[in-house]
Amino acid sequence: MRFQCQPGCIRCCEQKGFVYLTREDIARIAEHVGITRAEFKRRYLCGTAPLLRFRKQRHKACPFLLTGGCSIHEIKPLQCSSFPFWPELLAKASERRETAEYCPGMNKGPLVNIELARAKADEVQRAFPQLYEEEE
Ligand code: SF4
């Protein structure tokens, strides 16, 4: 597997689907924004714990997506920073092919260190066991 994120691209942020956040994500981003966790949840999140996710806005897939890209890039949620090293993508070539249809970074750049990619996928699976229960 080759992968290299392409500068200026925001295609993955514009996809349908949800961005789920871990407790650590919430604490880190709330601190960065300068509000309490409770206020952060009220303003930006929906869903039921432990599967809390960004609330979608009418014309925007993610509240932190700006024209120039992710406004919290350095501290973005685990789900975003781990892409495309998600368990389902490492497990299935068909998922990687589908992802390559919108992600121009797939099949580009250097070969991925598979151990590092697996470690990232494991971290995602541990963070969101509910999302992967059915596949186990
Ligand atoms: S779609 Fe792929 S290349 Fe584009 S920002 Fe996301 S990971 Fe990077």
Ligand code: SF4
């Ligand atoms: S938090 Fe940033 S990287 Fe994640 S979906 Fe939103 S804009 Fe994209």
